[in-house]
Amino acid sequence: MPLGILVPLVIAGIAGIAVLLHILGLSRPATLASEDAARTAWLDEFPDDPALRIVLSHDHTAALIETRDGHGIVWPMGADTTARYLTGARIERTTNGLRIDLPDYTAPRIRLRLAPDEAELWPHLMETPA
Amino acid sequence: MTDQITFPDIVSWAVPFFIAAILIELLWIVIKGRGGRYETRDALTSLIMGAGNVASGILLGFIAYGFFMALWATTPLDLGTSWWVIALCFVLDDLRYYWVHRFGHRIRWVWASHVNHHSSQHYNLTTALRQTWTGTFTFMMIVRAPLILLGFHPAMVLFCGGLNLIYQFWIHTEAIGRMPRWFEAVMNTPSHHRVHHGRNARYLDANYAGVFIVWDKMFGTFVPELEQEKPRYGLVHNLGTFNPIRVAFHEWVGIFRDATQPGLTWRDRLMYCIAPPGWSHDGSRDTSEEIKRKHLAHHPEDRGSPGFSATD
Numbered sequence: 001m002p003l004g005i006l007v008p009l010v011i012a013g014i015a016g017i018a019v020l021l022h023i024l025g026l027s028r029p030a031t032l033a034s035e036d037a038a039r040t041a042w043l044d045e046f047p048d049d050p051a052l053r054i055v056l057s058h059d060h061t062a063a064l065i066e067t068r069d070g071h072g073i074v075w076p077m078g079a080d081t082t083a084r085y086l087t088g089a090r091i092e093r094t095t096n097g098l099r100i101d102l103p104d105y106t107a108p109r110i111r112l113r114l115a116p117d118e119a120e121l122w123p124h125l126m127e128t129p130a
Numbered sequence: 131m132t133d134q135i136t137f138p139d140i141v142s143w144a145v146p147f148f149i150a151a152i153l154i155e156l157l158w159i160v161i162k163g164r165g166g167r168y169e170t171r172d173a174l175t176s177l178i179m180g181a182g183n184v185a186s187g188i189l190l191g192f193i194a195y196g197f198f199m200a201l202w203a204t205t206p207l208d209l210g211t212s213w214w215v216i217a218l219c220f221v222l223d224d225l226r227y228y229w230v231h232r233f234g235h236r237i238r239w240v241w242a243s244h245v246n247h248h249s250s251q252h253y254n255l256t257t258a259l260r261q262t263w264t265g266t267f268t269f270m271m272i273v274r275a276p277l278i279l280l281g282f283h284p285a286m287v288l289f290c291g292g293l294n295l296i297y298q299f300w301i302h303t304e305a306i307g308r309m310p311r312w313f314e315a316v317m318n319t320p321s322h323h324r325v326h327h328g329r330n331a332r333y334l335d336a337n338y339a340g341v342f343i344v345w346d347k348m349f350g351t352f353v354p355e356l357e358q359e360k361p362r363y364g365l366v367h368n369l370g371t372f373n374p375i376r377v378a379f380h381e382w383v384g385i386f387r388d389a390t391q392p393g394l395t396w397r398d399r400l401m402y403c404i405a406p407p408g409w410s411h412d413g414s415r416d417t418s419e420e421i422k423r424k425h426l427a428h429h430p431e432d433r434g435s436p437g438f439s440a441t442d
Contacts, residue, residue, distance in 0.1 A: 001142040003188075010184070013149040014177040017156075017256075018170060024160055027170040045367055048424070075370075079169040080251040082368040105383045107370025 029076035031060040038063035041074045045083040055125060058115045064122055071126050073100065075110055082107065091123050098122060135211060137289035142184065144296050151300070152255045158305055159254075165305035166254045171372045173256040178374045179246060180259030186266070194271040198284035207281030216290070219282045220341075223290040226277065227340035230270045232351070235335055240268045241407045242381035249377055251364035253327055258302035263378045294340045298323070318343045321355045328361030331425035332437035334418040353437040366408070366421065381407075 032038045035054045042051050042065050053066035065072040074083045090101040097114035209215045234244035243262040250257045301323040309319045318339040326337040336353035346352035388402040398411040408417035434440035
């Protein structure tokens with residue numbers, strides 16, 4: 001297919017599908033229904049290190065996890081979740097919550113939407129020895 | 131010897147079909163409320179990866195094609211372009227695909243290219259297009275060398291590879307349950323390929339087939355989809371980014387960081403490049419064998435069932 005046709009077709013196709021998905025309401029991030037859901041989401045990534053303590057955010061979009069090996073975070077990746085330990089993390093307050101920078105090429109930055117009291121409290125909890 | 135043979139670039143001609151099929155699957159899911167899931171950023175990332183794959187083919191395709199044409203110049207064999215030669219080429223190229231795909235899951239250097247195809251936690255038709263940008267750097271074009279040397283023209287081999295890729299598009303769906311029994315027995319299907327994309331311990335390193343599932347049955351890597359265990363999609367450690375650059379290159383970065391750690395032997399550095407994914411010099415990570423072994427330690431009742439050895 002000539003590039004003069006292929007390139008516009010690909011660009012229009014990608015943009016059109018993305019807009020349609022958004023209009024259909026398929027951009028909503030995952031939520032963690034309960035502490036058990038957060039526990040399961042953590043175990044999905046780190047099955048050898050179960051959560052000892054879970055702090056669920058007020059809006060259920062993230063969970064702070066304490067395990068034998070340290071602290072971690074479960075957060076939404078689109079309609080699903082992923083999780084990381086907080087080893088080497090740099091944590092900063094933002095207007096909506098916290099920004100966590102990790103030395104991890106596959107998860108370099110986590111933006112957590114937290115209530116002001118949570119944003120104040122969570123950095124202290126993250127620094128508490130597990 | 132015939133040098134001036136052309137075949138259509140069928141993958142680019144299939145792009146309108148890809149877009150239409152994605153829209154049909156999406157509408158089916160939205161209307162019926164079943165048959166899969168879509169999410170905007172996940173689908174957008176997959177589609178950008180697909181576009182990048184086409185672009186990398188345009189930019190880097192000359193390397194593989196030049197290699198094939200150099201081989202073609204040396205072989206005294208020329209099988210021509212009759213229909214049965216094309217059909218035979220398609221079957222043999224699918225056998226080639228099986229082994230390249232198996233290497234792609236068992237050799238980290240090749241996995242670094244293939245991993246992005248498995249990096250979505252969704253399984254829909256956009257996942258099919260989440261393709262590598264770095265395939266040229268795996269040097270897996272070498273596995274096609276026997277076909278060229280046997281007298282299959284490079285253009286024909288690439289045409290058959292394109293057909294293979296197009297076949298595999300429709301099997302990336304949850305909207306189709308099982309095909310007729312005879313079809314499931316011979317061909318790769320949505321059910322077989324869902325298993326391949328599963329991150330469940332049972333489903334790791336299974337069903338490498340492209341078109342014909344018989345290769346997995348012949349070489350002992352076939353695992354059926356079980357009603358009682360739905361595949362969970364994605365990687366053993368899922369990505370925390372939708373950035374296509376990071377999706378495309380993250381495992382290469384991982385190899386570089388691992389292999390350049392201080393204090394390793396040269397053997398360790400080599401193993402970080404070519405050992406199965408999950409290998410580590412200090413045993414701190416798990417390969418698929420270790421993941422299966424740990425699963426069986428917690429679920430001994432699964433020993434000997436599909437996907438698990440009876441003896442480990």
